[in-house]
Amino acid sequence: MSDNNEAPKSSAGRKPKKEKKERVLHTRIPAILEQELKSAAEGLRIPVSNLVRTILEDAVNVADRATEKVEESLKSAANSVHVEREKMRRAIAHPDDLASVIAYQAVNMAQKQMCAKCGYELPQGEKAAMGITDKAGPKVFVCLHASGEPGQESNCLAVKNRAAGAVDKP
DSSP states (O other), rough: OOOSOOOOOOOOOOOOSSSOOOOOOOOOOOOHHHHHHHHHHHHHTHHHHHHHEEEEHHHHHHHHHHHHHHHHHHHHHHHHHHHHHHHHHHHHHHHHHHEEEEEEEEEEESSEEEEEOOOOEEEOOOEEEEEEEOOOOOOOEHHHHHHTTTTOOOOOOHHHHHTTOOOOOO
């Protein structure tokens, strides 16, 4: 193949009027491969050059598709890593308030708070439970149902949603 991409010049040093878009590529191949290509071309009733061109084009297309699939897989893996990293960052920034609770104490709410489990607003005067932890930090309050208090009726959204057949959402 020519080292430059210019069209061949005529004997007068000028470019020919009609440029060919295709180029000729010379390559050495083993004799057995030559025979196989000639046999395949004869069986298909096409010139050997057309068969070789088609084989090369198909090989390049397959390589491109394989590269695209690998690239998609890498992007997907990178996205998964990103999502998991964000989950870890959120978990570190906002740890589960109930993870460190070792016991619950029944209380009457003096101020409005949110249930740490279901997000229900615990109004002043509501019976609830305060989570007792072994760590310093803000107090945690939950509905009586969320505290595991047996036989307690509560306004816990999780309980109401289950009774209504809905998914638990605050």
